[in-house]
Structures are given as C-alpha cells and as structure tokens.
Amino acid sequence: MTVLRVILGDQLSTRLEIVRTADRAKDVILMAEVGDEATYVKHHVKKIAFVFAAMRHYAQALTQAGYTVRYVKLDDPDNSHSLTGEIERAVRHLGVSEVQVTEAGEWRLKEAFEDLQTRLNIPLTILPDTRFLCSHDEFAAWAYGKKELRMEFFYRHMRARYNLLMDAHGKPCGGQWNFDKDNRQPPVKGLTAPKRLSFKKDAITREVLDLVRARFPDNIGRLEPFHFAVTRTQALKELDHFITHCLPSFGTYQDAMVTDEPYLYHSLLAAYINVGFVYPLEVCQKAEAAYRAGAAPLSAVEGFIRQILGWREYVRGIYWRHMPDYADMNVLEAHEGLPWFYWDADTKMHCVKQAVTHTLDHAYSHHIQRLMITGNFALLAGIEPRQVHEWYLAVYADAYEWVELPNTLGMALHADGGIMASKPYAAGGNYISKMSNFCQSCHYDVKDATGERACPFNSLYWDFMNRHRDRFKGHHRLNYAYATWDRMGEAKQAAYRARADAVRHLMRQGEL
Ligand code: FAD
Ligand code: DLZ
Ligand code: SF4
Known part of the structure; x- marks a missing residue:
C-alpha cells in the first residue's frame, strides 16, 4: 500500500x-x-x-x-x-x-x-506540525480561563516547560525572567556590524534564479546578489556564525538602526527556521550553551531566546486561536491606501527609505525596522490593515501568514484591538532619532512638528493619539502622552492637526 x-x-x-x-x-x-x-x-x-x-x-x-x-x-x-x-x-x-x-x-x-x-x-x-514548541492543545490549555493573554507570562511558562535558562532550583537564571532594561541601547557612533556569510550558488540555485527571472519579471525586489543558505548544512553555518559573532551584542543592539546596515547583530534565522532547516529548540539550546560557556552575556541570550521560545510560539498560538476572523479586523478603522513608496522606496523620509531599500535588496529588514518604521508609519497614517498585511506577506523571505499576520495586524497596527499587545507601538520621530542615525541624513527635521520640513512622524503621532483618545485614554502607559497633548493648548494642537492633514495629502500625491 x-x-x-x-x-x-x-x-x-x-x-x-x-x-x-x-x-x-x-x-x-x-x-x-x-x-x-x-x-x-x-x-x-x-x-x-x-x-x-x-x-x-x-x-x-x-x-x-x-x-x-x-x-x-x-x-x-x-x-x-x-x-x-x-x-x-x-x-x-x-x-x-x-x-x-x-x-x-x-x-x-x-x-x-x-x-x-x-x-x-x-x-x-x-x-500535526511537530516543529513548534507549543502544540495547539498546549496553547489552548495555557490560555484557558485567562481574561487577557500576555506574551510575557506565556514565555515564562515555556522557559520552565523546556528548562531553558533555569537554575538548579527551578528559578530563572540570574534571578529574573527578563533583562530588557540592559538591552535595547541606541547605536554608538560609527557602529558597524559583523561581516555575514554568503553562500555560493550551485547549479540548482542558478537554475532557480533563471526560472524566477523569466517567470516573475514584474515582481518587486532585487534577485541578485543571492546568498541565502539553501540547505540545512548551510543554515547551521549561519546559526554558528550568529552565535559566535553576533549573539554577544544581540541584546544591546536589538532595537538599534543604522544607515546602510540592514542586519546589525540580528540572527537572519527566521527564514531558515520557518522553512524547517533549523529547529527552534536547537537554536535556543545553542544560545543557552554560549551563555553557560561564558561566550555571551545572559541579557543577550535571554533577549534572543525570548524571541523564539516566546514571541514566535505566541504569535502562532494567536493566529490559530483567532483565525479566520482575525484577518479582517480593523478596529481603528484605518482606510488609507498603502503609499507607493512601500514598493519603490521613493520617499524623502530617510528612515522609511532605508527600511524599504533593505527590504527590496535583501527580502529582509530587522524587527525594529518592520515594527517602528514601516509598521509605525502605517499605524500613524491609518493605512488599511489588509493592504499592509499583504505587503509584509509578500516582501520578506521569512513571511508566512501564521507569523506575519499577528505581527502586522496585531503588533504593528493594533487592528486587533489589543489581542496581541495591550497598547499600540506608536512613536513619533523622537524614538527613531534616539534609536538610529537616520534623522541625520533626512530631508525632514525631526525636531520640528508643524513646519514645511517637519518630520511627518511627529504630527502623525499626535494626530493618531488624538483621534483614538477614547480607546486609549485609560491606558496607564499612555496617560503621560495625553497629559502632554492637553498642556499644548489649542493653537498648537490645531497646527499639529493641520500638518498631519498636509502629510497625508503629500502621501496621497506621492510627494512625501
Ligand atoms: P532576530 O532578530 O535575530 O530574532 C531571532 C528569531 O526570533 C527570529 O529569527 C524569529 O524566528 C524570532 N522572532 C523574533 N521576533 C519575532 C516575532 N515578533 N514574531 C515571531 N518570531 C519572532 N517574522 C517572521 O518570521 N515572519 C514574518 O513574516 C514576520 N513578519 C513581521 C511583520 C511585522 C510587522 C513585524 C513587526 C514583525 C514580523 N516578524 C516576522 C517578526 C520579526 O521581525 C522577524 O522574525 C525577524 O525580524 C526576522 O529576522 P531575524 O531572523 O534576523 O530575527
Ligand atoms: C512561499 C511558497 C512559494 C512561493 N511557493 C511554493 C510552492 O510552489 N510550493 C509549495 O509547496 N510551497 C510554496 N511556498 C510555501 C507555501 O506558500 C507555504 O507552505 C504555505 O504558505 C503554508 O505556510
Ligand atoms: Fe524618519 Fe523623521 Fe527622522 Fe526623517 S526626521 S529619518 S522622517 S524620523
């Protein structure tokens, strides 16, 4: 048979x-x-x-x-x-x-x-797909009876379940679950990234490149240079390279962004984990081994393991728990069209140009560029979630709906009303200026919010917060923002709103 x-x-x-x-x-x-x-x-x-x-x-x-x-x-x-x-x-x-x-x-x-x-x-x-560390039933059992699901608690549950970064007494290594306060530093001046591996193309890969060139002439992106790993053996080399050269600084520069540095200290492993070449558990265990051997600090290793054991499994749980309705959610009623610069990087906003250029060149941009540049812009400008979702699903080599949709619709756009994250990841130019060197090379002025050269993120941020005040006003981490808005006075508030309108107009005209 x-x-x-x-x-x-x-x-x-x-x-x-x-x-x-x-x-x-x-x-x-x-x-x-x-x-x-x-x-x-x-x-x-x-x-x-x-x-x-x-x-x-x-x-x-x-x-x-x-x-x-x-x-x-x-x-x-x-x-x-x-x-x-x-x-x-x-x-x-x-x-x-x-x-x-x-x-x-x-x-x-x-x-x-x-x-x-x-x-x-x-x-x-x-x-069942047994590559995942949390089955559908396990996720349902963990979620059962909880009024609200939060990744941090799921992650702690998974740390204990897989005995990762746990001490002999069943407590988290270092006495705490999360070392974020030591991570996520701005880039130091002149920060450059370790050299990355580039895999040679064999006859099979060259044939595929010819096929794709011939069959998909109108699709976006640069096909070559093409240096992805295409076998498990090669992907494991990428993993080892990351553990040795990047993991020790992963936490510190996890949220940093630098002009013309698409990868910094990120692992580049998502595409390989998602196709099945490397396993999430072996990645976490190798990272833990580096910590135990004294080759990487706990803060970096904890931050890294949290992404895979925590976020990756959590978003999968959210996807299957809430589909198919999840894909249609749009609680912030965002209806703007996706600006064309998402496809050709033709914008004067240097941060967006960088994120989209990295995307077009490499089918990759790192998490903070996805979340706080292209995602944040779409959130603030009120772009329709489905269009944003289809863009993210198309442009990244690691994109499959189970992982892309909750990240886009939930984490970046808050279109799910808080299923993924309790508050929106909305930020003005200040955040981008602090975490990158982008603003130094930009046409716009990050310190200005209302003038002709004012950074678009600034007015869009305040306009967004103001438009959604009823929804967000009770959130304790947003009280400060609303208090600041209220102190501005009517004239300044009107100027912010007018600039936000002008920014949206420029966006629709393709002149932003
Ligand atoms: P690293 O920064 O080195 O992180 C290590 C690993 O942790 C990643 O390889 C990945 O497996 C996992 N990871 C980290 N963050 C997340 C997360 N939020 N959700 C799930 N796994 C995570 N990831 C995808 O794999 N596919 C997608 O289609 C995808 N779309 C995204 C869309 C948006 C709007 C956002 C904000 C995030 C998205 N992510 C997606 C999550 C994350 O940005 C990528 O996993 C990461 O940038 C891939 O690069 P890396 O392998 O160098 O990751
Ligand atoms: C992404 C992708 C592409 C481009 N092409 C194929 C294909 O031709 N055959 C195939 O089996 N899978 C392909 N995939 C991956 C699938 O789209 C993926 O399995 C589903 O999206 C489920 O995650
Ligand atoms: Fe981006 Fe504004 Fe900075 Fe320009 S000034 S890079 S638009 S945050």
Whole structure:
C-alpha cells in the first residue's frame, strides 16, 4: 500500500512525521512548485527563489537518502498550479492508498486540505506540525480561563516547560525572567556590524534564479546578489556564525538602526527556521550553551531566546486561536491606501527609505525596522490593515501568514484591538532619532512638528493619539502622552492637526 506524503515549501524538515515514518521502498513523497503558492501575493523575487532553491535541494537530499520523490517543477507542462491539484494528479497517476500532509501554516491551505479530504475517495490524513514548541492543545490549555493573554507570562511558562535558562532550583537564571532594561541601547557612533556569510550558488540555485527571472519579471525586489543558505548544512553555518559573532551584542543592539546596515547583530534565522532547516529548540539550546560557556552575556541570550521560545510560539498560538476572523479586523478603522513608496522606496523620509531599500535588496529588514518604521508609519497614517498585511506577506523571505499576520495586524497596527499587545507601538520621530542615525541624513527635521520640513512622524503621532483618545485614554502607559497633548493648548494642537492633514495629502500625491 503506497502512501503519498506531501511536503510543502516551508516543511523542509526530516524530523517531521511525514518523513520519519515513510517507507522508503514503497511510499512517494510529493513536492510541487505551483503557481497558486507563487502568486497568492506578489512575492519578492528573492523569496520565491529562496523557497524553490530550498525545496529543490531538500528534494535532492531526500532522493540521495533513498526516498522516492515526485518533484513537480513550476515549468512542468502538466503542472496544475495548485497544491491540491498536484495531490489529485499524483493520486490518479500513482494509484496510492492514502495521502498524508502535515498541517499547513496558513488558514487558506487548511481549508483547501479539509475540502480535499471530502473529495478524495481515499483517506487524507493531516498530521500535526511537530516543529513548534507549543502544540495547539498546549496553547489552548495555557490560555484557558485567562481574561487577557500576555506574551510575557506565556514565555515564562515555556522557559520552565523546556528548562531553558533555569537554575538548579527551578528559578530563572540570574534571578529574573527578563533583562530588557540592559538591552535595547541606541547605536554608538560609527557602529558597524559583523561581516555575514554568503553562500555560493550551485547549479540548482542558478537554475532557480533563471526560472524566477523569466517567470516573475514584474515582481518587486532585487534577485541578485543571492546568498541565502539553501540547505540545512548551510543554515547551521549561519546559526554558528550568529552565535559566535553576533549573539554577544544581540541584546544591546536589538532595537538599534543604522544607515546602510540592514542586519546589525540580528540572527537572519527566521527564514531558515520557518522553512524547517533549523529547529527552534536547537537554536535556543545553542544560545543557552554560549551563555553557560561564558561566550555571551545572559541579557543577550535571554533577549534572543525570548524571541523564539516566546514571541514566535505566541504569535502562532494567536493566529490559530483567532483565525479566520482575525484577518479582517480593523478596529481603528484605518482606510488609507498603502503609499507607493512601500514598493519603490521613493520617499524623502530617510528612515522609511532605508527600511524599504533593505527590504527590496535583501527580502529582509530587522524587527525594529518592520515594527517602528514601516509598521509605525502605517499605524500613524491609518493605512488599511489588509493592504499592509499583504505587503509584509509578500516582501520578506521569512513571511508566512501564521507569523506575519499577528505581527502586522496585531503588533504593528493594533487592528486587533489589543489581542496581541495591550497598547499600540506608536512613536513619533523622537524614538527613531534616539534609536538610529537616520534623522541625520533626512530631508525632514525631526525636531520640528508643524513646519514645511517637519518630520511627518511627529504630527502623525499626535494626530493618531488624538483621534483614538477614547480607546486609549485609560491606558496607564499612555496617560503621560495625553497629559502632554492637553498642556499644548489649542493653537498648537490645531497646527499639529493641520500638518498631519498636509502629510497625508503629500502621501496621497506621492510627494512625501
Ligand atoms: P532576530 O532578530 O535575530 O530574532 C531571532 C528569531 O526570533 C527570529 O529569527 C524569529 O524566528 C524570532 N522572532 C523574533 N521576533 C519575532 C516575532 N515578533 N514574531 C515571531 N518570531 C519572532 N517574522 C517572521 O518570521 N515572519 C514574518 O513574516 C514576520 N513578519 C513581521 C511583520 C511585522 C510587522 C513585524 C513587526 C514583525 C514580523 N516578524 C516576522 C517578526 C520579526 O521581525 C522577524 O522574525 C525577524 O525580524 C526576522 O529576522 P531575524 O531572523 O534576523 O530575527
Ligand atoms: C512561499 C511558497 C512559494 C512561493 N511557493 C511554493 C510552492 O510552489 N510550493 C509549495 O509547496 N510551497 C510554496 N511556498 C510555501 C507555501 O506558500 C507555504 O507552505 C504555505 O504558505 C503554508 O505556510
Ligand atoms: Fe524618519 Fe523623521 Fe527622522 Fe526623517 S526626521 S529619518 S522622517 S524620523
């Protein structure tokens, strides 16, 4: 009895049951490059190339290990261009007795596979994705009975559960759970980042780059230089490089932003963890080992582990708990169109230009650029969440809806009314000026809020706070902002509002 075992482009992991339990003599593994996945948003060309190159290398490794792999390339003339279509085609051709898939990372595919279950006349089994450290049931059990979910408490629960950074008495190492006060420093003058690895392109990757160049001429982004890791072995090199050269300063510069430094001390691992090349637990354990060996300070290691063990698992929990309605939430009633400069970086705002340029060049920008530059601008300017969501899902090599949507709609845009975070991450130019050297090279003046060259973030910030006062006024961490606004007096408040209107007008005209 042959089982057809389906592996999606972000499931490239031999530890998944779908591979572990395969009978190499009889079963067939199906992998397919399909138009539907490549076009459901207009992905960055580097993202498509990374996923296809990773898939092809993974398929090659499986074949070399003795598995039978049915690999459908994008330009296969019989390609039906949907994952379910390819499953049905394989079932017809191979005469299999059962189909197995690992649960997908996006709601639309969950629905598609459940629908296929009702149409196929053989069983289709959907297996859990065991790469995650918190299963759906565990998350539900943790959330049960809580009026409000907060990441910090989930993270503590996970630290204890996985015995990460815990001392012999079951207490957090260093006597506290969170070392944020030692982290998140502004960049020192002249801060540069460690050199990063660049992986050589082999014949498989070069073929993929030619395919993507030919098939996606209108998609955004620079395809080359292309130096992503495309195998687990290469991704592990990236992990080791990060642990040795970047982790010790990760915490300190976690929130720093520097002109022409897209990576600073960040790990670049999200794309590799998300496709399955490296496992979240092994990443956390390696980081912990560096701390225990005295190679990295506790504050850096704790800050790093919190991102993976805490935030990454937490956002997945939120996604599956609140979908499908989550994707349509827009509690702040934001209806502006996404400005064109998100696609071409053509703006005089140096901070936004930097974040978008890094994105177009590398299919990457680091967390604070995503949250406090492009995300913050969209929040303050009132851009419609769905358009912002589709942009984030398209442009980053690590973007899959389960992780991108709660980060965008919840964390950055507060469109979920506080499910993800109790208060919006809204900030004016002051924050950007403190945490970066961007303002020094900007057309706009960060110290001005109302003049013709005034930093757009300043007036937009106050206008945003004022527009949503009813919603946010009770929040203790925002009281100070409202007290400041009230002290300004009517004339100044009117000038701020007028400048915010002018900024929105310039934005709509494509002149910001
Ligand atoms: P590092 O800064 O080195 O962090 C280490 C790891 O922690 C990351 O590799 C990632 O696995 C994890 N991590 C850190 N922060 C988060 C977070 N908030 N949520 C989930 N995991 C986290 N991450 C994605 O993986 N895919 C996305 O599509 C994505 N979209 C985002 C959209 C917005 C608006 C924001 C604000 C954040 C988004 N993030 C997303 C989270 C985070 O920005 C990226 O994981 C990170 O920038 C990837 O770079 P890195 O691997 O160098 O991360
Ligand atoms: C992102 C992506 C792309 C561009 N192409 C494919 C593909 O052709 N075949 C495939 O199996 N997966 C692809 N992926 C990843 C899927 O979109 C991903 O599995 C789902 O979004 C679920 O997370
Ligand atoms: Fe960004 Fe304003 Fe600074 Fe310019 S002045 S870089 S727009 S924060």
